[in-house]
Amino acid sequence: MKCVNPTASTRRDARRNHERLLAEARRLFSERGIEAPLDELAVRAGVGAGTVYRHFANRDALVRELYDIGVGELRDLVPEISSAETGWQSVELYLERVAEWLGERPYVPAVMRRMAEIDPGHRPGIGFEDAVNGIVDRARAEGSLRPDVTGVDLAVLVDMLGSLGQYGGAYLPYWRRQLAIVLDGLRARPDPTALPGAGLAFEAFHDMSHAKGPRSPVMD
Amino acid sequence: MKCVNPTASTRRDARRNHERLLAEARRLFSERGIEAPLDELAVRAGVGAGTVYRHFANRDALVRELYDIGVGELRDLVPEISSAETGWQSVELYLERVAEWLGERPYVPAVMRRMAEIDPGHRPGIGFEDAVNGIVDRARAEGSLRPDVTGVDLAVLVDMLGSLGQYGGAYLPYWRRQLAIVLDGLRARPDPTALPGAGLAFEAFHDMSHAKGPRSPVMD
DNA sequence: AAAGAAACGGAGTCGACTCTCCGAATGTAA
């Protein structure tokens, strides 16, 4: 019984089932939310219920693995995005690639929120701060990006664009129109409209997107 | 037993409990999602479990009532938004008021999706098409709005901005920066960047936002 | 190809939640 880390198992069937479970979990959680019955996951993956729990001690363990895989995927996107020819192209690439990544994974916001409950100390996302700020600084320095925009502003825009993934597959060919509008709004212009309020600290944004606290109640 | 429509009940306690239940349901569903236990709703509203089910036959009945109330609230926003002095001000008001309304009600997207399952034929939201198109037409005619933007584009932007409500109360002072960026992207400019793809039919947008179909699976 | 270790399946247990039922309490109308 080596249920802690079946990825490293010697047995081929165990590794295959682990991958299948992860793939089906992404699909299932995208369609029905991260509270979907795990017995259903077993059926979809074509394994017994026991096998689900051998690979993931409980739902939270599965959520954690999806989270860490996601962080790894995002980290893998960084080099290409950061090394674009111009700073402006980096901004474009950042918004497009990350929003697309998010949009294809509608379960990610829920996974982030739950992770904050499971293990508030685990915050690898903080490590993206420098990459995002680097993109903003370069584009601002070359004069293509409006100067009052911060890295956090961009990160929030990415979440907004990616949130259209909640629409389902139908949104895929469509959200790039909103991306184009946003990009036009980000360009440096001779007639700037001041952005209201103050920019947010990256850490505050991180906590916000992981929404620890109670979500906004209607105030009536 | 008049459990079909307790709003019209003669008894004061019944009306008061109905209102309390609705208010607490909004809060509860905002914090924990629309699958939160209804017994918890009973506790929060300070009533017995039986009372919940006397007012709402089941969870779906509650969802439907929240949906219809929401449609009514949005309808009430139309006059002020449409009657702004200029078309551009209407665009600004539309994005701001409706995104704010959505942001304060994080449960709304989930309610819309569930409504599409409960009763696919009930689509009062279709009635907003003319109002939105009217705003776009006027702003376009006066030359303030970029001409390639459609009413559906605006509606999608509203959903995007409103989605930040998922961040919880902390987002409240912040999202207007994104609104300002979007508005700048919407202004008519001498150097237009063409929007990619084709605009969407309003009905298609409606179905998309109510996401009947399966939500986008990761394609790997 | 034989043996042992590891993983598998799925029936079963346990807890949580939904919804019902009815005696008690409350509001209304005369």
Added chain:
DNA sequence: TTACATTCGGAGAGTCGACTCCGTTTCTTT
């Protein structure tokens, strides 16, 4: 104030899903 209709509270029946247990099957190694 009395009488009655309506609503209330909360215990409990029924259902569903999370997770466990163990006899069986499948790898891997020699």
